Amino acid sequence: MSGMAMDEHALEIFRRTLSLDESELEATYTEFRSRRDDKKAEAASEEDEFLSYLRRRGVISDDTYRRAAAMMPVEVTGRAGASSVMESIRYDLFDTIAEGAMGTIVVGRDRDLRRKVAVKILKAEPVSEDVLRRFIGEAQVTAQLDHPNIVPIYSLNISPEGSVSFAMKLVHGKTLREFIAETRGQYRARGRPDGEHSLHARLAVFLRVCDAIAFAHSKGVIHRDLKPDNIMIGEFGEVYVMDWGVARVVSGKGEGGECAENVVPSPSDECKVIGTPRYMAPEQARGECTRVDERSDLYALGIMLFELTLLKPAREGETLREMLRNAEEGRLAPLEHAVAGERVPVEIKAIVRRATALRMDERYATVRELADDIRRFLRGEEVRAKPDTLIQKYARILGRHRYGALVALLAAFGIAGVGGSLGLYARIKSMRLAHLRENRLAAFQSSVARRSHLIDSHFVRLEEKAIHLARSSALLLEHGRPAGTAVYEYKAFGRHGEGVPGLAYAPAYGMRVSLEYPACKVPEGHTFRESEESFRRLAPLREEMRGILEGSRIDREKDPHWCIRVPGTVVKWAYVGLEGGEYMCYPGSGDYPADYDPRRRPWYRRAVEADAPVWSRPYVDIDGHTLVLTCSVPIHGREGGLLGVAGIDLLVEAIVENYARPAARRAISSGTEAAPVLRAWLLDGEGRILIDSGGGPRPGRIEEGVFKPALFFDEQVVRSARLGRPGLFHRGHGRSARALVSCPVPSLGWAYVESADMGWLLGDAFFR
Secondary structure (H helix, E strand, O other): OOOOOOOHHHHHHHHHHOOOOHHHHHHHHHHHHHHOOHHHOOOOOHHHHHHHHHHHOOOOOHHHHHHHHHOOOEEEOOOOOOHHHHHOOOEEEEEEEEEOOOEEEEEEEEOOOOOEEEEEEEOOOOOOHHHHHHHHHHHHHHHHOOOOOEOOEEEEEEOOOOOEEEEEEOOOEEEHHHHHHHHHHHHHHHOOOOHHHOHHHHHHHHHHHHHHHHHHHHOOEEOOOOOHHHEEEEOOOOEEEOOOOOOEEOOEEEOOOOOOOOEEOOOOOOOOEEOOOOOOOHHHHOOOHHHOOHHHHHHHHHHHHHHHHHOOOOOOOOOHHHHHHHHHHOOOOOOOOOOOOOOOOHHHHHHHHHHOOOOHHHOOOOHHHHHHHHHHHHOOOOEOOEOOOHHHHHHHHHHHOHHHHHHHHHHHHHHHHHOHHHHHHHHHHHHHHHHHHHHHHHHHHHHHHHHHHHHHHHHHHHHHHHHHHHHHHHHHHHHOOOOOOOOEEHHHHOOOOOOOOOEEEEOOOOEEEEOOOOEEEOOOOOOHHHHHHHHHHHOOHHHHHHHHHHHOEOOOOOOOOHHHHOOOEOEEEEEEEEOOOOEEEEOEOOOOOOOOOHHHOHHHHHHHOOOOOEEOOOEEOOOOOOEEEEEEEEEEOOOOOEEEEEEEEEEHHHHHHHHHHHHHHOEEEEOOEEEEEEEEEEEOOOOEEEEEOOOOOOOEEEEOOEEEEOEOOOHHHHHHHHHOOOEEEEEOOHHHOEEEEEEEEOOOOEEEEEEEEHHHHHOHHHHO
């Protein structure tokens, strides 16, 4: 495409996502260039303008537009805009929590949103223009890596005095190194780790790191300093990849510089050695900058996998020079567990060896391939790093299907008694069919595992929003000042209420609601004036509550009245209930009985007995007919006292439409056939049905406003859900047979289950 002038990475994204052939894409781009006004287009990149042009002309759909926009390359300027100076007044700064060669990290508080943040400040001594550019570049790169396992950046700040900093999420928890040390300590103290530190749990953490790095690589960004100290595990299971200060942008716009910190002298003086010697790849240690690519990050992941599974350092060295020499030569410690007598699975050894191969072309091609092999190991399948021998293949098949193997063996003996050659042919054919059958079942099981991981990620994000709402509430209650904005009692939203801005009938709610203001209610026996000061302190929460609902929309069209016109949110309500009985709920509505008291609601009672977010079973909303699922979080003050509970309500039907029912509409690839998913369920930790994609009457009953879910109909699936383990189960015979696959949803302790038609899954050859 000689006529094209834009970034090659952007062009490749257009080719993959826009479904346009080469000539059509070039002709459309040429037309776009002829109409583009360069003087009016300085604020937007050419790629972004081209996408908007295609969408306006109807060449691409809204969904394709969003997908392509999200995949655009990372852009790094190394410069801050004028608006950054205005950000300097937003944060109050408190204690220092970390200090490095370039910057200091302090705890800050956003004066507007009242949330605590971590602020990384470039050290005050005179710095070169190059160091300043790289510091700003770190913030720009990290901010554009929008992924649930990458720490989010909130703002770039320049004080009037010239101090440069950026604010990011304040993560509470421990590093991956501390997590590994805890696991070693449990082995010493108890002889084995608990469930949170088991090999399965450790590998689940590792997979989230792989997901983050795979996403960064898809955006053309290499981390170059992956190590356990740069991985944070939050108090509620969140996993974040931190410190992108030496990241390199290999495709995109601008320059991805190399930061001065973590740079050590190279023996060859050909280039700077970027990274930490204990975890760097051989090509990094040799200073071969032009060869460092995604496989160098993959090597560091392999070393972290070594340490996560074997619980000991992968690379040793008494001095920096010795450590560098070991890194250059790719030397690692023996693949033996730190605990004497503890067996290391041969599949894990093979995966580590392949990920840390000395030659780059002998490693996995991508981080996604490494993660896929880990998932195969967790499912008990053959891994690509160590293909099964013929005997191992059939041993694995026999282990899964003992009854079928016995029948096949008896049949083989019977055939052998009738005729030798005919029997041999039949056995070979049977073995081939069995191998094909296992591959197709494995493909189905893999698709369910990916689906459960997606669901898990969605619920983790919703849980984090509820946690943040609780923390914001605590800060406002203890340190906020009564806001000057108006607050409205719930009665003002009722049938005859007037004067509440934005009040209009919403089909999604079956009543009038306001998107501008939450409704406030006091307990019986109290007047609104007595509690008005508390409500005014909480008034700034309305923007956060609005963001929670708007962020959960299924239909993403930009519409200021989306909630009224489009019944398309997963989250229906966001609210706060206080120990004194005060209640604030968004969107504002007047549909509350006079005796409504949040302290008597199930979501409140469950949360006050817990120190962490609590997910309820589905229960009937205050409207009397809608089933909702609640995530509630206790609000604790600085001294630890209970101030109240914050929560969000999820519509069960919306969850079904957004998560479960799409599974029943898609086809799972299985060789030359396609296996339609018949039904999908979400089960709680006891194996009870919380969500069912099948429609019809819900499996369970309602008692005193609480939904009592029914137990899942299959005992083995129930047992699998209770143990938190994946499982594949066959039910029925012949063409009416079904396959049931269960996969854990770790963040909630739930399980995701799908059912598929074995006839479609396996094909006619298996039923002749």
